Amino acid sequence: MNYKTLYDVIIIGAGPAGISASLYTKRANKKALVIYKNESNLEYAKKIENFYGFEHGISGKDLYKIGIKQAINIGVEVKEEELLKIEQEGNNKFKIITTQNEYISKTVIIAIGTKKAKSNIKGIKDLEGKGISYCAICDGFFYRNKDVSVLGSGNYALSETNDLLNVAKRITILTNGEKAPEFRADNVDIITKPIEEIKGQSRVEEVVFKDKTKLKTEGIFIAQGTAGSTEIAKKLGILLNSDKIVVNEKMETNIKGIYACGDCTGGLLQVSKAVYEGTVAGLQVINYLKNE
Ligand SMILES: Cc1cc2nc3c(=O)[nH]c(=O)nc-3n(C[C@H](O)[C@H](O)[C@H](O)COP(=O)(O)OP(=O)(O)OC[C@H]3O[C@@H](n4cnc5c(N)ncnc54)[C@H](O)[C@@H]3O)c2cc1C
Known part of the structure; x- marks a missing residue:
């Protein structure tokens, strides 16, 4: 327990959104913890x-590390702990429970990005960055007029497929044994067979199914499960739209004192948008603390 310290703001997440929020709050002399x-x-x-x-x-790896160092260098307290839940503490404080500690804060900024279900299909890990991608809007451009696949069967997989529709030549949705989603487009096929392995020498070349049939493909977009941060929000009663946290233009959630920014609020999943929203959330927290 770390109840001796009452933080002005606790920021969950050290990506571009969370770190940007921390830079603004710390520079305004607020007691901030990331x-x-x-x-x-x-x-x-x-x-x-x-x-x-x-x-x-x-x-991305370097940018992530530099951001964390930048925050530490200006005096932000940064801890590597996994958040388990956030609870209301009285009328206007929050208890933040991690795997190692409990903290109390006047405000919270949620900047935990999106959660991508990791697949344990053989070959995926080894071919990451070599034809295996986790972001159609980011990497789709590299697959112009090529045959690609999307691994997944839920809404997230369909949204990734949509982002590829006007870029790739043909898209095959691979449900890996899950039910085929309702989706029709001229250049989209759906294969529901379970997958044995993804193969390729230096890049993705083919998908081998459990029945030993094969599909040639030049890239696979991983989109299994939901890409969201719903659990934390749901426990607190924060409003969600699908798996995204609903915020207004001040990055306020429906719960006073709780803000959200970056990928977890949806929209454009890009660094620049995360930095902007983190900035707004940080400035709004400073304003909120003036009036409490
Ligand atoms: C393959 C790929 C390529 C991309 N390419 C580009 C690109 O070229 N240009 C671009 O602008 N964007 C790109 N993006 C998108 C960009 O990475 C995101 O938009 C950006 O990182 C979002 O920032 P964020 O701070 O909201 O979330 P994130 O960067 O995801 O940070 C989330 C933070 O929350 C923490 N966190 C999550 N859960 C917990 C928990 N339970 N407890 C504690 N901490 C937690 C994480 O550790 C992390 O620190 C790409 C993304 C992918 C996946």
Whole structure:
């Protein structure tokens, strides 16, 4: 327990959204704590070339690490702990429960990104960044006029398929044994057979099904499960739209004192949008604390 300290703001997540929020709150002399797991969507981005300020682009891994260091360097307290839940504590405080600790704060900024279900199909891990992608809007461009696949069967898989419709030549939705989704488009096929393995020498080449049939494909977009951060929000009664946290233009959720920003609020899943929303959330928290 860490009840001796009452934080002004606890920020969950150390990606572009959470770190941006922490920079603004700390520079306004607020007692800020960032809690994060050592894993972010950003780390899957092999090279980011569409974010301002990097002459030759930057790897997502490096950008993630630099952001955390930047926050630590200006005095933000940063802890690597996994958030389990957030609870209301009295009228206007929150208890943040992690795997190691409990903290009390006047406000909370949720910046936990989106959760992507990891697949244990043989070959996926080895071919990550070599034809295995987790983001159609980010990487679809590299598959112009090519035959690609989307692994998944839920709404998230369909949304990834939609993002590829006008880019790829043919898209095959691979449900891996799950029921086929309701989806029709001229250049989309659906295969429901269970998958044995993804094969390729230096890049993805083919999908081998359990019945030993094969499908040639040049890229596979992983979109299994839901891409959301619903559990935390649901426990607190935060309003969700599908699996995204509903916020207004001030990044306020329906619960006073709780803000959300970045990928977990939906919309454009890009670094620049996460930085913007983190900035707004940070500034709004400063404002809120003035009036409490
Ligand atoms: C393959 C790929 C390529 C991409 N390429 C680009 C690109 O070229 N350009 C671009 O602009 N964007 C790109 N993106 C998108 C970009 O990475 C995200 O939009 C951005 O990282 C969102 O920032 P965020 O702070 O909202 O969330 P994230 O960066 O995902 O950060 C979430 C944070 O929350 C923490 N967290 C999550 N759950 C918990 C928990 N239970 N307890 C504690 N901490 C938790 C994580 O550890 C992490 O610190 C790409 C994404 C992917 C997957």
